[in-house]
Amino acid sequence: MQTKITFIHAADLHLDSQMEGLTAAHPTMKSRLQESTFQSLKKLVQSAIDNKVDFILLAGDIFDSNRQSLKALVALREACRELQKHRIEVYIQYGNHDFTGKQPIMSYPDNVHIFKTEKVETFLYKKNGEPAAAIHGFSYTTRHIKSRKVQDYKAKGAGIYQIGMLHGSIATGGAADIYAPFSIDELKRAGFDYWALGHIHKRETLSEQPPIVYPGNIQGRHRKETGEKGCYLVELMGQSCSLTFVPLQDLRFEEVAFDIEEGSALYEVEKTLMDLCHKWEKAFGAAVLHVTFQGLAHQLIGWEQEDRLEELLDIVNEQQHSLGSQLVLASYSVQSSLEVKPEQLVARSDFTAALLTAAYHPDEMRKSLDELMRNRQFRKIKQSYSDVELQEMLEEAKQLLLLSLLEVE
Template identity: 75%
Template sequence: MLPKLTFIHAADLHLDSQMEGLTAAYPAMKSRLQDSTFQSLKQLVQCAITNKVDFVLLAGDIFDSNRQSLKALVALREAFKELQKHSIDVYMQYGNHDFTGKKPMMKYTNNVHIFQSEKVDTFFYEKNGEPAAAIHGFSYTTRHIKSRKALEYQSKGDGIYQIGMLHGSLGTGSAADVYAPFSVDELKQASFDYWALGHIHKREVLSEQPPIVYSGNIQGRHRKESGEKGCYLVELEGQSCAMTFLPLQDIRFETVDVEVKEGTALYEVEQAVLDSCINWEDAFGEAVLHVIFHGPAHLLMRWSQEERLEELLEIINEQQQNLGSQLILAGFSVQATIDMKEELLLERNDFTAALYTTTYSENEMTHSLEELMGNRQFRKIKQSYSQEELQEMLEEAKQLLLQTLLEVE
């Protein structure tokens, strides 16, 4: 009979990641955020020890870059040492961020098993002196892998658990499939007991039988990576699998909404946000918030253009800091209501109406950003934009142009 196995599935630690969108954060919080991935790593280690797991799976992008800082290397080494004290093994693969084509810069303890190449390899885990699991995986040695690595996984060993580790994304059939693309059916064909996925920063269960699971990252890095972040505690026993999500984030990223009504004064908005901070802190604890202001376009656009909203957040941050609050308002955006019914606008036969009905595609936006993305200094801050981010920028640009035109008519 198969023994019970308990393990942690984590991925995308992105140690030493450069946090994004912190222009409104005061220096102490910036420093704290830069350290958050390391604090989340410590939380992961403690969860493994507390739950007395057999081993830990780290499914790629352990580091934020393939040029790891000494701080990140040492932090991981010390984490592994702590796990070794409790006889916990680690199985680790590198992803597209920390791809390595050369000898690692750090020597880790002998409880650590690293997939070294892009060829799917296997480690065997023993429990009570008997083989209990075959753990399969590979590492990126270049930034992109276009081949369907999922087809290379094969069971090894009889009467033991088969566990796959794969850092990649669901295939779309497009040229964008450069991160070991796979399909759920391809993974199911391997007849494994558990698939530990990495690369996508949002936790998601793609299949329950067998479990094919993204654990997400362990610490959010910007407002698009909101909510609880962490790992899965997995218990395999025979044909059954139980999964428990364990939050690990040191600081949460969240988006909050503030409604602004016609005729509202700026000082009234300040008080409304301050009052809301109490509820936000109760809900999220220590958190970095992105505020979305909703309301009349003529009001919000003017405040935004005059930098009144940015100043408002700075003032509230100072007040919150003096109160010992665990919140930081790190940025804002505006979702304004145009003071004209859409059907009336569409009836017009002028330039303003033509602009409103003009479609500017994501492909055109991507082309417009090519020069900016080609700048090496900018790529240190932002490597790419998601479709959601492109669409958001398109809507904001369209709204701003339309409001400006209506104001000068």
């Protein structure tokens, strides 16, 4: 009978990653968030020690870049040294972000086993001197791998667990298949006991038998990576597998909405927002929030044009900081509504119809943006914003256009 093994499956640590969308965050919280990936790594190590695991699997993108900062390299080395004291082995593969290229790989303690090339290799894990698991994997040496690597995973050793580490994504059959594409059926046919996946930052189990698992990343990096982040504590015993999610994030990202009543004064909004912060901190703990202000366009957009909403966030964040809160309102967007719909305005004049068609028709909007992209200055400005932020700006511009048309009409 196969002996029981316990291990941690983590991926996408992105150590020392630059965090996005912290426009209104208090400097103290900005600093904490920038350190958050390192804090999550410390929690991962402590969880491994507390649970007395046999080994840790790090399934790619341990670093955020193929040119790692010295700080990130040293943090991982020290983490591995701490694990070595507790006889915990570490198996590492590099992904599309931290591909090895021609960079020298740092020297790690003897408990660390690294897949160094794009050729699928195998490490034999021994427990109490006896072979217990064959751990298979490869590393990216370039940013993209278009070939299907699954066919190169072959079971080795009789009567022991077969574990595959794979940093990649499900094949779509299109041009996006550049991250070691695979199908779930392919993984199942390999006959392995566990597939430790990496690359996708959202936690997901693709199959329960055999377990094919994405643990997600260990710390959110921007507002679209919401919720708890962490790793899986895995126990294999014969044909059975137990999976326990372990939260590791130092701060979590969340998106919240705040509906502002018509006619509210700013001081009333500030008081309500402070009350909501107390509620949100109870729900989320230490968190970085993106607030969507909802309400009538003439009020919200007016406040935004006067920088009142940004000032509101600054004031609330200062108060939260003075209260010792671990919550920060890092960014905001406006979702406003009009009493008049665009289609009602279209009927009022030919000029209005032409203007709104240009603004709301995707092809016309694309043509306008293509013209702007020819401008070097615009291209430089565009690079400083995420796709989400750019889309929000477009929506806000449409609202401003509608408001202007209403005033003209």
